[in-house]
Every structure is written in structure tokens, then in C-alpha cells.
Amino acid sequence: MDNKAEIRDFLASRRARVTPEQAGVPTFGGIRRVPGLRREEVAHLAGVSVDYYNRLERGKATGISPEVLDAVSRALQLDDVEREHLRNLFEAVRPAPIRAPRSRTRQVIRPTIQMVVDAITIPAFVQNSRLEILAANTLGHALYADGTQKLTLPFSMPRFLFLDPRTPEFFGDWARAARNQVALLRAAAGRAPDDTELMALIGELSTRSAQFRELWASHDVLKYREGLKQYHHPAVGDVQFIGESFDLSKDEDLALLIYTYEPNTPTEQAMTLLASWFTPSAEATALHADREIDRAE
The missing domain is CATH 3.30.450.180 (Beta-Lactamase)
Structure with missing residues (x-):
């Protein structure tokens, strides 16, 4: 599984789900070309730069802090399960010793x-x-x-x-x-x-x-x-x-x-x-x- 692509697609799907009205973002009556929130709006709500959020959505912000991840989760109005899923996705792209894919041994019921x-x-x-x-x-x-x-x-x-x-x-x-x-x-x-x-x-x-x-x-x-x-x-x-x-x-x-x-x-x-x-x-x-x-x- 391409974990960076998973991060990108998950965050994009959550952005598309939140309307500006739900997030308290003014629209001033302009025509919006994307459903939900724009990247820059999520960045503003989370208190990070637009460039940082763009890298985050591409799965490149491997050193992201728990505080920033929580801020992004709040901006996207994620529930507890979605927050855990996002943490797991970023954990998977964190630099670590090379791990081979594993095929689990057959689970035996005690x-x-x-x-x-x-x-x-x-x-x-x-x-x-x-x-x-x-x-x-x-x-x-x-x-x-x-x-x-x-x-x-x-x-x-x-x-x-x-x-x-x-x-x-x-x-x-x-x-x-x-x-x-x-x-x-x-x-x-x-x-x-x-x-x-x-x-x-x-x-x-x-x-x-x-x-x-x-x-x-x-x-x-x-x-x-x-x-x-x-x-x-x-x-x-x-x-x-x-x-x-x-x-x-x-x-x-x-x-x-x-x-x-x-x-x-x-x-x-x-x-x-x-x-x-x-x-x-x-x-x-x-x-x-x-x-x-x-x-x-």
C-alpha cells in the first residue's frame, strides 16, 4: 500500500466533506471550484502555513508533531476513529529501520x-x-x-x-x-x-x-x-x-x-x-x- 497516497487521498476526502459554513469560513459569495474546504483554509484553521499543509497532504511532513496533527484533525472535524487512522498513516511513513512485509502466521484460537x-x-x-x-x-x-x-x-x-x-x-x-x-x-x-x-x-x-x-x-x-x-x-x-x-x-x-x-x-x-x-x-x-x-x- 502506498502510504503517502493514502495520506493524500484521506485528507483530500475529509476536506471535501467539510463545507465552509460548517468550518466557520467566510466565502463572500464567490464561486468555489472545489467541494468542501480549500487547502489554504485548512492550513489557516490548523494554524500552519499553506506550504506546510501542502507537504502534509502529500505525505512529506514526516516530522509532524502530535500537536499539529491534532490541529489538522480539528480543522477537518475528524472523529476519534478518523484521528487514529490519520496517526497510523503518518506513523507508517515515519523513517524507521527497514521492515519486510509480513505474512502473519495462522491465528489459533486458544x-x-x-x-x-x-x-x-x-x-x-x-x-x-x-x-x-x-x-x-x-x-x-x-x-x-x-x-x-x-x-x-x-x-x-x-x-x-x-x-x-x-x-x-x-x-x-x-x-x-x-x-x-x-x-x-x-x-x-x-x-x-x-x-x-x-x-x-x-x-x-x-x-x-x-x-x-x-x-x-x-x-x-x-x-x-x-x-x-x-x-x-x-x-x-x-x-x-x-x-x-x-x-x-x-x-x-x-x-x-x-x-x-x-x-x-x-x-x-x-x-x-x-x-x-x-x-x-x-x-x-x-x-x-x-x-x-x-x-x-
Whole structure:
């Protein structure tokens, strides 16, 4: 990943998002040729010279202080996740000993973590920063698989979302889910620009999915904590959850996801029915996998 280009494009996209009125910048009724703020306006708001900000947006201000970075973040009205992302981008271009790109070793879920996941009575998963599901309990498997089969782990949620033609029907709000997935991946790329597997995933999706390319160009970032999850399950129909995410502090880049739902609701009834159908010993397969019988036909 070209980190200087990432800085340029991220700052430009954030400038375009802030109107002069939002920033308190007078326009005097003149015709503006660019959306949002001009570079010189950001420089003025941040208290730096125009030349310095221009170099900053080109990723050349490698000695930038935390105070200046905070001032630029305030000028662009960045939220906490965007501020962290900008710091990560500049950290990546900071002079440092040469580091070779790294391919991470396969992440192994500790037995105690798997025991915790299995003990949870609502859908639960362990996910890494590449948005791969590495572990799931019975209801977790049943939600994303056919209801009688297990997921093949690791299960790549971005590949499922963007490359499986059934997902627009499966996700209650596919567009929102897609935006969130891309924003989560971009934030992960800022934290780990030397993760070769993550870069390969982004490259694959950019090549194979026009929707992914369009969303990737927005440069939005997100840190998932909680949110509404809506699905149209092929076996039990419409279900909805509130997803919660908890970092596993002793396990790098891993998070525990749980999907909660209200008692005495259609979702609870659907999950009870799905759990009764699910056979943990069934041959592992994923909802997104191409089936041999389909290819034969």
C-alpha cells in the first residue's frame, strides 16, 4: 500500500466533506471550484502555513508533531476513529529501520476462548482484523451456514459479502453492511500496512467487485463496537440482532462478537428453531462456498 497516497487521498476526502459554513469560513459569495474546504483554509484553521499543509497532504511532513496533527484533525472535524487512522498513516511513513512485509502466521484460537464462545447461548464469534471468523458457537454456525451444516473456518466476511451473489438477499441492509465492512478494512489497513494477507484481500476485492472499489475510494474508516444486524435467513426468515464487540486483550487483533436479541420475539423463536435443526457434526461447508452439485448442473 502506498502510504503517502493514502495520506493524500484521506485528507483530500475529509476536506471535501467539510463545507465552509460548517468550518466557520467566510466565502463572500464567490464561486468555489472545489467541494468542501480549500487547502489554504485548512492550513489557516490548523494554524500552519499553506506550504506546510501542502507537504502534509502529500505525505512529506514526516516530522509532524502530535500537536499539529491534532490541529489538522480539528480543522477537518475528524472523529476519534478518523484521528487514529490519520496517526497510523503518518506513523507508517515515519523513517524507521527497514521492515519486510509480513505474512502473519495462522491465528489459533486458544481452547479457553473456544470454551467461552461455546458456552454463550446466543450467536457468538471470534473475528480478526481481516474480518475473518475464526471461531463460532452452534448458533453462530447456524446463522451464516445453511442451518444443518458448519461454516468452513476461517470464514471471510468481506469475500462473502462482496463475492457471493446471494448476500443482497441475505443481509437486511446490504448497502450499510458493505459500507461498514469496507470502513473496517480500511481502518485495519491503516493499523497494519505491512500485513500482506490483508493487502492481498483488498487487492482481490478491488479487482473482483465494482461495489467494493467504489466504497474503498470513499476513504471512510470505522471501529466496530455495536450495531443493528438484520438478516433474511433462507431457513427461518427475518431475524435481527444488536451486535456487540469486545477486544480480546491477550490475543492480537482478535475480537469477540455476540449477537443479542430480545426475549419473546420472532428472532428468539427463529433461533430456537434453527438450533434444533443444526447438527454440529455435519460436514463443514460455508454458505458462500460453491457447491459441487451446482457446478455439475
